[in-house]
Structure formats: structure tokens, C-alpha cells
Amino acid sequence: MYVAVKGGERAIENSRRLLAEERRGDTSVPEVTLAQIDEQLSLAVDRVMTEGSLYDRELAALAVKQARGDLIEAIFLLRAYRTTLPRFGYAEPLDxxxxxxxxxxxxxxxxxxxxxxxxxxFDYTLRLLDFDLAAADNAPEAEAADAPxxxxxxxxxxxxxxxxxxxxxEPRDEQEVGxxxxxxxxxxxxxxxxxxxxxxxxxxxxxxxxxxxxxxxxxxxxxxxxxxxxxxxxxxxxxxxxxxxxxxxxxxxxxxxxxxxxxxxxxxxxxxxxxxxxxxxxxxxxxxxxxxxxxxxxxxxxxxxxxxxxxxxxxxxxxxxxxxxGFTQHLKLPHYVDFQAELVMVRRMRETAANNAARNDDFEEAAD
Amino acid sequence: MSTAQGYNFAYLDEQTKRMIRRAILKAVAIPGYQVPFGSREMPLPYGWGTGGIQVTAAILGPDDTLKVIDQGADDTTNAVNIRSFFQKTAGMATTDRTREASIIQTRHRIPETPLVEGQIMVYQVPIPEPLRWLEPREGETRKMHGLAEYGVMQVKLYEDIAHYGHISTAYDYPVRVNGRYVMSPSPIPKFDNPKMDNSPALQLFGAGREKRIYAIPPYTRVESLDFEDHPFQIESWDQACAICGSADSYLDEIVTDDKGGRMFVCSDTDYCGERVAAGHTGEEQAA
Amino acid sequence: MTETLLAGLADPTLDSQRVFRAALDALSRPGRAVDLPDVLPDGAPAPLMPATAALALALFDYETPVWLDPEADRLAVRDWLRFHCGCPLVADKAQARFAILAGPLDALDGFAAGSDAYPDHSATLLVQVAGLSEGAAHRLTGPGIELEETMQINGLPDDFAALWERNRGLFPRGIDLFLADGARLIGLPRTTRIERKEA
Structure with missing residues (x-):
């Protein structure tokens, strides 16, 4: 006997747990810290702050960690947080x-x-994989300039x-920045x-x-x-x-x-x-x-x-x-109501076409 | 009331709610017109109901009872997710029962159980512009709405008839509201369009990514576009629901094997359950 | 500031939600009077009525320029609105998103009615009247009304139906009204057709 699918709530909860476990990966490997992400994946942090429209390195690093390195997901996390922040006003223009x-x-x-x-x-580097970097004890130093x-x-x-x-x-006069x-x-x-x-x-x-x-x-x-x-x-x-x-x-x-x-x-x-x-x-x-x-x-x-x-x-x-x-991925959501509507429509169109063809055949036979 | 720590009641800050509420009032005053609003990023992705969620968050209060459906069912992933969002952020009472709900947020369906005065439907809308497939530019479509120039839509529907013998739009079938604005009913099957006409309930539509809110007040004329010689028609099935035997509800087609075996059941799970509880049976139940 | 400022909403989150829902109900069912919840611990600053004051607290903020008619334009009202709503008060009615009219309503001209492309860029007027249950009777039809609604108003000009008909003729442009009497409210969206009933 057919029973309508139930248990969506539990399935979703389990999916969330699986995600959390996958995010952490093998627990015998040390967990990455926000400071490590900020310092060593700093360009990822920069991109997330830029497209997330929020300057906060620690939060951006957290977003990168939570998103498992998926930067668009991290940008989304940061944006959704940003939108809840109260506004105090606008900073002066940067010079x-x-x-x-x-x-x-x-x-x-x-x-x-x-x-x-x-x-x-990166401009002047040869893009050769640096196998020394595979080791975990790198501490390169650059010479400092004599004067700033x-x-x-x-x-x-x-x-x-x-x-x-x-x-x-020229700045536009008087008009507020949008x-x-x-x-x-x-x-x-x-x-x-x-x-x-x-x-x-x-x-x-x-x-x-x-x-x-x-x-x-x-x-x-x-x-x-x-x-x-x-x-x-x-x-x-x-x-x-x-x-x-x-x-x-x-x-x-x-x-x-x-x-x-x-x-x-x-x-x-x-x-x-x-x-x-x-x-x-x-x-x-x-x-x-x-x-x-x-x-x-x-x-x-x-x-x-x-x-x-x-x-x-x-x-x-x-x-x-x-x-x-969001909109691309919403295609994963169920669409079976609309698909059913299309199914009914396509079947009806095929029927109409078949009937028309049959009528044409009759017509031609009659003409012969 | 238990609400999520660190966030306001119903997630949105008060200024955002006021902005959305003002947009809703204008939407009600201009039925079918798409009011631009400062849609916020929500903790759910765009395209997953952020417009509907923002509308619901702006209207709901502790006295409300919320029902959330997707594809007619309360137990689909999107519906579960959104319901738990409001349980978490607003401590809301929720229900599966259409009759018990004061606010019904929906994706792709209108319940089969007739709505009553005082209820509010909130539709999740992906593409609010009914003319978008005919004219991709917002600047142009806005002019067309302003001047009520809907000739392109009539031409499109007529071309369908010329090609296929009937209009080939099966869902998101355009309607005209109160004799003026052509409006997207959201991707509900055209089967549901007639339920919008003169509904005692207030109907609100939210498109988060596209940043638009629109509305149909209660008791407002909503006509599906058609032609005198090709009147609007809705889907019908030869079968009745296999579970409750309903012959006039919208049916989902369930594939039962890989040899063409199929059965049909109500898409509206609450309606179906209510009928079964009242003693109705379908083929499947009887067998 | 010479007097003590009257308080705003006791619970800004839930009170403004309740007031908004009442307003939404009023605008969705034109002509039907709605009772607003009592949300003002100290009452409203004169000459504002409780319904007007509650709507202001629920809907006004820094994004909504507000115009006050000469009757409503008092220091206590200005201070109260500025403090609780943070809304700019404007002298030019064309710039106002909301207007409060505590004196007689003699014209609807001069307020923003929006454009054909953006008819929502229009003013909403909060008009205080002397009574919502006696006075001239009007027959209302249009969206939100199943068959017809009868509205009795005391304190609107005799030619209100004609004024309103001109506004309705602008559709989709136009202004929208809330009529307030004490803590009661009637909503009149621009779509409502109003005819004066002969006595």
C-alpha cells in the first residue's frame, strides 16, 4: 500500500549532522583555527569580506571554515549576518x-x-608546485626596507x-550616495x-x-x-x-x-x-x-x-x-506540482497532434 | 516566548519590518502591482522562499498559527525548513491544518480547503514579472505595466493557440487583477488560478531575490487571461486520488515501478488526510 | 523641550506588529472600522488621537518624510515624532510619504500620487475625523469588499465623494487614506469607489 512520504524533518536533521561531521573531517587531523585561515588563506578571507560587504577578518575566516572552503557559501553566510547588524551611519570617504x-x-x-x-x-612567480611547502615547518622571511x-x-x-x-x-553635489x-x-x-x-x-x-x-x-x-x-x-x-x-x-x-x-x-x-x-x-x-x-x-x-x-x-x-x-540551486527543490502540470499539458498536446494526424489521413483517404 | 538567541523576534530587525510593512500596505492599495522593496539577505538561499519568509516575518505575531506548504504538502524539505525557521526565531505555533492556520506560506499550491476571511496566504515567488519571458528588461516591462500595454502577452497566448491548438502555459499562468494589472500568480498550476478569484483571504506575494512584493486584497476579481473562442481551462484527470478518492483535487503522479506503473494521489496532504479521517477511501485504500 | 515627552510603545516589537496587522486589516477591508490595540502607556500627544499615534509609531521612521497639517503641527507632536520615530518632518506636502491631518480635510491635491511606473511612491494620509459611526453615509465598493460596505463619517467635507472620485480616477496613481476616530480606524485604498448615499 502506498503511504505518503513522511519524516522530512528527521531526514533534514540527519543531513545537517552529516554535514557537520564531513566539515570536521578526520578527527586525528588537527582542527583548523580561525587565525590559521586568516593568516594562511588570507586571500580567501579578503574575497569573502569584499563580496560579503563586511570588513571583519575573524568573521570572514569563520565563514570560510563553516563553508568548508566554499567561498560563495562563505560570502552568503557573511551577508546573512551583515544584514542583521544595526547601522550607525556612514563613514567619511576614503582618500x-x-x-x-x-x-x-x-x-x-x-x-x-x-x-x-x-x-x-604572484606576478613574478613561476607557477611550479613548491614541494617544500608540503612540509609544515615553513618560516620564510623577507628583507625589510631600510625606511618605510x-x-x-x-x-x-x-x-x-x-x-x-x-x-x-567630481563628487556629485548634495545627492546622497545610493x-x-x-x-x-x-x-x-x-x-x-x-x-x-x-x-x-x-x-x-x-x-x-x-x-x-x-x-x-x-x-x-x-x-x-x-x-x-x-x-x-x-x-x-x-x-x-x-x-x-x-x-x-x-x-x-x-x-x-x-x-x-x-x-x-x-x-x-x-x-x-x-x-x-x-x-x-x-x-x-x-x-x-x-x-x-x-x-x-x-x-x-x-x-x-x-x-x-x-x-x-x-x-x-x-x-x-x-x-x-540561490536561484540556480533552487532547482533542487521539489517541482513536482509544476512538472505534473507540464505532463498533463504535454500529453494533451500529443493527443491533439495524433488526432489531427488521424483526421488528415482520413481526409486524404477520402480524397483518393 | 522562546526565540533564537541574539536575533529579534521573527529574525528581521524592526526597521526592516517597518519597510516591508509599508510595502505591503502599498501593495494592497494597488492590487497586482509589484512594489520594489529593500529585500534583505536571509539565512536561507535566494530562490528558496526568501521573499515569502520576509513577508511572513513582517506580518506574523504571537497570536498567529502558521502553516507552511511546498507542493501542497507540509512535510516537503522546503516547508520543513521554513517552518522550523519560524519556530526557532518567533516561537510560533504551527499547524498542518488549513482550517486552523491564520497565515499560510506556500510554494506552488493553494490549499484545496476553501480559505476564509481573516486568513492570509503568503506566496513564495521566483520571478514576479509576468512579462519577463517576453521582455527581459525591467525598464521596458515597468513601462508596459504603467500604460497597461499588455498586447505582447495576448499575442504570445494567441501564437500558442495557432501552434498547438491551445495555450501551452501549464503553471504560473498569468492573471489580470481587478481589471488592471497583469500579474504572475507564482508557479502554482493553473488548476489553482480560479481559487484566487474573489477569495475571502488576503493574498500576499514575496519575491526576495527580485525584491518585489505584491498583493490581492480579499474579494478582488482575478481573471486568467484567455480568449472568447479559447476560454481558460484547468487540468483534469481521468483518475481519482488513490488514497481518499477525491475526484476534484490536484493530483500528484507517483511512479510505482519502472514498467509504466503509476498512481495518482492528492498533492494537498492535509485535504487528503481530512477526507480519509471522514471515511472517504480511494482505490488503494479499498484494495 | 518644555514638557515631558510621552512614552512610545511599551513593547516596540510586538505592539507595532499588532498595530500593523490592524492597519493591514483595515486597508484590506475598506470601510470596515477596526479597533486598534491600546499600545500607548501615556496616551497620544494632543491633538493626535490614539489610532493616529499608534500608526505613526508602527510605520514611521527615518525613511519616511512626514507632513503635519497646521492643526497637528505642534511642538509636542513634533518632539514626540522626532524622538520615537526619527522621521524627518517636511514643510512641502509633495515630499511626504505620510501626512497627519488633525484639522479639516479640504483637498487631496498637493500630496505625492506616485508615477505610472512607480505608483507606490505616493502619500498615505492619516485623517482624524469626528466620528466613524454617525454622519453622512457612503456606499463603498471595490477590492476588499464582497458586495458593498456602508461607511458613516462625521467630519469629512460634503464633497468628499467627489474629491475621492478624482483620486480614484488617477489609478494606478493616487493617495491612500486612513480615517481615525479615537482608537478606531478605517482604511481607504485608492481603489475604493465611494458614493454618497442620499439620506
Whole structure:
């Protein structure tokens, strides 16, 4: 006799326990600590903070641990936590000139004030598996510079700006900066909201979109004007004080792309900008973001917007991996009611088609 | 009341609830219109009912009794998950019984037991825009709704008739609300569409990922789109439910072996159980 | 601040939920009066009625600019709203998401009615009246009403049905109303058709 399936609740509880056991793995292997994740998987932590929109290394490390290293799952965990946090207000804008720079490179000038600072990067490594790393007693050391880098390193775009060669970047007056976590996207979206969406957007998605612009789908002639990595103070003005106080220090990666603009009837040729900024050290993401930021400016710069990377609705509606992952994976949920509706429909359509064919045969026979 | 430590009653903070409540009031005032709202990340994935959960979390209180169904059943994984979320965060009284519930959150079905005044249906909606398959751009569809320009939808349905002899949409079948807005009823089978029309219950729809809330007030006209020469029709089965013998409920098809063996049972498990308790039997029971 | 501030909701979470549900019920069943729960330990700051004050506490916050008519625009009311709701008080009624009218309602013009694309960007008016059970009788039909509803209001202008009909003609744009009398509330969404019943 058929009995409707029961026991969903217990099955789910068991599944959760299995997950917890799998997460821990073999208990004879020491459990990974949050400090280890923070220190040794620091780029994973950086990505989770960036796309999770929350700067907290310890929570991000916890999310990575809880998600078993699945970074999109970790980003989701952090976002769901972030949304429950009360808001005290908005920090003052960051001035990246004031950054304590650890890395700063430009592809547009051989040398420039402040110099090229390579810093920690994979760029100059040979991608050979390092079997020494398989051992657990590594303690490499790097030589420290004689003196710290001077602060106030000028940005390449500012240098270009002195000659009027690049469009100026002016803050919009009086208008409040948008927040898409409070007000859903509306189109056309302003650049503030677009940048917020890109900063939260999936690195892989933006990487591929940025790449597509380099291959001719919305070409915008990019040069890596400057990439810089370092530490910045965050300031906040409490209502009751009325002046800014420093509330902490964060690491950020900034990328300024310099792009060609051929000019128009009213404007002479000049360079334009694409901007990328991430928490921590997310260089690939910052560069992809800058490429896509520039391509999304196509319309305001009078360029034809035909490529996917230039299409605001396409890019902004699909960049968020928490949304995309949820909706893709919801296909695992039962759909048997709708499938049954389709079954009934398909059977009915086949019946109609068979009847029509039979009628046609009769008709032809009658005609013979 | 026992609620989860460290979180507010029903998970959402009070400001978020106020924002959602204001959106719900506007949705009720403009039946069928999709109100944008600042949807929050929930501890369940997008696409798994986050819109419905946010709506339910914003309306429910300690006096409510909550029923959660997915595919008509209370015991499917999604329904179990969402019910336990509200038990944990709001200490809610829950029920499987349609008659006992003051709030029913659902995915893909409307209960067979007729709803009554004072009940609230909360639908989980994946794609709230009924015109999305015909026009992918939000900017465009918003204009079409603004001007009530629904010609593309009529053309699509008519092309179906030309091709197949009938309209090929089996679920998420578009409706027109109070003679104005064309609306997605959520992916319920079209079998359930007529239950929306003039329902004594308030019907609320939440789309979390797409950040939209919409509503049908009680006693509001809801018509499934059709043509005079091709009137709207619902699914029907030659079989009755094998368990309770119901001949007018929506049936799930259960595959019993790999040789084409099938049986049909009610998708609404509460309705089916209630009928069995009242002494009705189907083939399977009788055998 | 010259007087002591009256208290807000004793239980902000559960009280605002109860008030909201009453408001939702009122708006879903136009014309049917709903009793709001008593949630104000010290009462409402004059001239606000308990229903108006309870709705304000449940629905207003920093995201909702509020406009007060001259009758409601008193220091005690402003202080109370600012402290408990944190809502901006605006002088331009077109900017208001909510408005409180404690004096006579003479026009619905000037409030935001939304746009065709975003008809939800419209004002909700909380209008205090002298009575919800006597006065001019109106016949109500529309969404939320099974057949018809009779609404008696004391304290609305004689041409209210005509004013309202103009608002209804804007659909999907339009403003929405709550009528308050003491702790009772009637909801009038923009879809409700109102006809004056001849006495």
C-alpha cells in the first residue's frame, strides 16, 4: 500500500549532522583555527569580506571554515549576518592618496613619483608546485626596507589630471550616495550604485565580462593606470561630536584603469576612467571591476552600448553570486506540482497532434 | 516566548519590518502591482522562499498559527525548513491544518480547503514579472505595466493557440487583477488560478531575490487571461486520488515501478488526510 | 523641550506588529472600522488621537518624510515624532510619504500620487475625523469588499465623494487614506469607489 512520504524533518536533521561531521573531517587531523585561515588563506578571507560587504577578518575566516572552503557559501553566510547588524551611519570617504602603500604599480609610466612598488604578488612567480611547502615547518622571511615608504603617494590619474588629459572625477553635489541593500536597483542606475553592485559582484562573473571587453565585445582600450594595495584609516563623524574620529584601519586594493575616449563634436579627445576597489588584496577582482565599470559607462560617454558588458540590466542583475547561487540551486527543490502540470499539458498536446494526424489521413483517404 | 538567541523576534530587525510593512500596505492599495522593496539577505538561499519568509516575518505575531506548504504538502524539505525557521526565531505555533492556520506560506499550491476571511496566504515567488519571458528588461516591462500595454502577452497566448491548438502555459499562468494589472500568480498550476478569484483571504506575494512584493486584497476579481473562442481551462484527470478518492483535487503522479506503473494521489496532504479521517477511501485504500 | 515627552510603545516589537496587522486589516477591508490595540502607556500627544499615534509609531521612521497639517503641527507632536520615530518632518506636502491631518480635510491635491511606473511612491494620509459611526453615509465598493460596505463619517467635507472620485480616477496613481476616530480606524485604498448615499 502506498503511504505518503513522511519524516522530512528527521531526514533534514540527519543531513545537517552529516554535514557537520564531513566539515570536521578526520578527527586525528588537527582542527583548523580561525587565525590559521586568516593568516594562511588570507586571500580567501579578503574575497569573502569584499563580496560579503563586511570588513571583519575573524568573521570572514569563520565563514570560510563553516563553508568548508566554499567561498560563495562563505560570502552568503557573511551577508546573512551583515544584514542583521544595526547601522550607525556612514563613514567619511576614503582618500587613497593617504594610503600606507605596500604595493603600487603602473603600466602607463615607466617611472613616476613614489616609484613602482612590487610588494607581495604572484606576478613574478613561476607557477611550479613548491614541494617544500608540503612540509609544515615553513618560516620564510623577507628583507625589510631600510625606511618605510613615504606617505601621500600621488595617483597616476591625478598626474594625468594635471595636464587635463583625463576626465575630472567630481563628487556629485548634495545627492546622497545610493545603497542597493536598502533600495532595490532602478534603471538607468547611477554610477555610485553600479560601483556598489560591482564591488559586491562575483569575481568570476566580472572577470569574464572584463575579459570579453578585451576581446572586442565592447572594446574600451584599457591601460592599468595604477593598482595600489595598502592600509587606510576609516573615519566617522558621530552626530554628537561633529568632527571625524578614526574608528579603525582597513586594507584595500584600488585599480584605476585609463581608457581612451576619442572625443566628440563638443569635447576634445581625452582619457576616461574605470574604477575598482576591494577590501583586502583582491587584485584580479579590482581590475575586472574597473574594466566593467568603464564598459557600463558606454552610454554616458556617447558610445554605442551593444556588448553584454555594456548592458546595465544584464550585468547588475546577474553579478551577485548569492542571488545567482540561490536561484540556480533552487532547482533542487521539489517541482513536482509544476512538472505534473507540464505532463498533463504535454500529453494533451500529443493527443491533439495524433488526432489531427488521424483526421488528415482520413481526409486524404477520402480524397483518393 | 522562546526565540533564537541574539536575533529579534521573527529574525528581521524592526526597521526592516517597518519597510516591508509599508510595502505591503502599498501593495494592497494597488492590487497586482509589484512594489520594489529593500529585500534583505536571509539565512536561507535566494530562490528558496526568501521573499515569502520576509513577508511572513513582517506580518506574523504571537497570536498567529502558521502553516507552511511546498507542493501542497507540509512535510516537503522546503516547508520543513521554513517552518522550523519560524519556530526557532518567533516561537510560533504551527499547524498542518488549513482550517486552523491564520497565515499560510506556500510554494506552488493553494490549499484545496476553501480559505476564509481573516486568513492570509503568503506566496513564495521566483520571478514576479509576468512579462519577463517576453521582455527581459525591467525598464521596458515597468513601462508596459504603467500604460497597461499588455498586447505582447495576448499575442504570445494567441501564437500558442495557432501552434498547438491551445495555450501551452501549464503553471504560473498569468492573471489580470481587478481589471488592471497583469500579474504572475507564482508557479502554482493553473488548476489553482480560479481559487484566487474573489477569495475571502488576503493574498500576499514575496519575491526576495527580485525584491518585489505584491498583493490581492480579499474579494478582488482575478481573471486568467484567455480568449472568447479559447476560454481558460484547468487540468483534469481521468483518475481519482488513490488514497481518499477525491475526484476534484490536484493530483500528484507517483511512479510505482519502472514498467509504466503509476498512481495518482492528492498533492494537498492535509485535504487528503481530512477526507480519509471522514471515511472517504480511494482505490488503494479499498484494495 | 518644555514638557515631558510621552512614552512610545511599551513593547516596540510586538505592539507595532499588532498595530500593523490592524492597519493591514483595515486597508484590506475598506470601510470596515477596526479597533486598534491600546499600545500607548501615556496616551497620544494632543491633538493626535490614539489610532493616529499608534500608526505613526508602527510605520514611521527615518525613511519616511512626514507632513503635519497646521492643526497637528505642534511642538509636542513634533518632539514626540522626532524622538520615537526619527522621521524627518517636511514643510512641502509633495515630499511626504505620510501626512497627519488633525484639522479639516479640504483637498487631496498637493500630496505625492506616485508615477505610472512607480505608483507606490505616493502619500498615505492619516485623517482624524469626528466620528466613524454617525454622519453622512457612503456606499463603498471595490477590492476588499464582497458586495458593498456602508461607511458613516462625521467630519469629512460634503464633497468628499467627489474629491475621492478624482483620486480614484488617477489609478494606478493616487493617495491612500486612513480615517481615525479615537482608537478606531478605517482604511481607504485608492481603489475604493465611494458614493454618497442620499439620506
Amino acid at each position: 587613497t592618496v593617504a594610503m600606507q602603500v605596500r604595493r603600487r604599480i603602473s603600466a602607463t609610466y615607466k617611472d613616476l613619483p613614489g616609484g613602482q612598488v612590487l610588494g607581495p604578488t 615608504l613615504e606617505g601621500g603617494m600621488p595617483r597616476v590619474t591625478d598626474i594625468l589630471g594635471h595636464g587635463g588629459l583625463i576626465e575630472p572625477e 545603497d542597493l541593500t536598502r533600495d532595490p536597483l532602478r534603471f538607468p542606475a547611477e554610477r555610485d550604485v553600479r560601483l556598489q553592485s560591482l564591488a559586491r559582484g562575483d569575481e568570476g562573473f566580472l572577470l569574464s565580462l572584463g575579459y570579453s571587453t578585451q576581446r572586442g565585445y565592447g572594446k574600451n582600450h584599457p591601460f592599468a593606470g595604477e593598482i595600489r594595495l595598502g592600509e587606510l584609516a576609516v573615519e566617522f563623524v558621530p552626530e554628537e561630536l561633529g568632527f571625524p574620529i578614526e574608528i579603525g584601519e582597513i586594507t584595500v586594493t584600488e585599480c584605476q584603469m585609463v581608457n581612451q575616449f576619442q572625443g566628440s563634436a563638443t569635447e576634445p579627445a581625452k582619457f576616461t576612467r574605470g574604477y575598482g576597489l576591494t577590501f583586502g588584496h583582491c587584485e584580479r577582482k579590482a581590475m575586472a571591476m574597473a574594466l566593467v565599470d568603464r564598459s557600463l559607462r558606454a552610454e554616458e560617454l556617447g558610445e554605442q552600448a551593444k556588448a553584454p558588458a555594456q548592458d546595465q540590466e544584464f550585468v547588475l542583475y546577474h553579478a551577485d553570486n548569492v542571488e545567482a547561487s
